[in-house]
Amino acid sequence: MTGIRRTPLTGSSALLNPEALEARVALRITGALSQRNEVLPHDIAERLRVSRLRAVDRARDLRKLSVASTSQVQGGGTLSMSGPPSWWLRVASLAPLALLLVGFLFIQRSYVDQQVRAAAEIDAAILTDDLPPQAYSDPGFAEFLRSPQSVE
Numbered sequence: 271m272t273g274i275r276r277t278p279l280t281g282s283s284a285l286l287n288p289e290a291l292e293a294r295v296a297l298r299i300t301g302a303l304s305q306r307n308e309v310l311p312h313d314i315a316e317r318l319r320v321s322r323l324r325a326v327d328r329a330r331d332l333r334k335l336s337v338a339s340t341s342q343v344q345g346g347g348t349l350s351m352s353g354p355p356s357w358w359l360r361v362a363s364l365a366p367l368a369l370l371l372v373g374f375l376f377i378q379r380s381y382v383d384q385q386v387r388a389a390a391e392i393d394a395a396i397l398t399d400d401l402p403p404q405a406y407s408d409p410g411f412a413e414f415l416r417s418p419q420s421v422e
Contacts, residue, residue, distance in 0.1 A: 392416070 303322075307315055395415050396406070405411055
């Protein structure tokens, strides 16, 4: 490859600046294409030249669009945002987790309350009923109190 100057792509400026790296790669590619362009037939060379011009114009337009705005309305009325999310969006994304935790705490509290009410009903039934002392030592007594009572 005569006439193409090779420069290393690993340098402090290339690593810190991606645009400089892109520019260096683009120069190397265009240099190689220009060198090989001399041996191509005229019609193919013209088509390649037009294609290169279109690609450069399109890249320029895309850069202008990306620099011009960070958010834009796309077709259909949807909003497209680029860049890092703002602080309120991060807080809002934690809201479902907070609601889930509150729901779990509510379920736990209602479960404990239900157990306390069931124990209170059993205690009330024991204290208000006239039973002989032997009934309190019977192992099936608690099961009897839990069973539904039929009213006759």
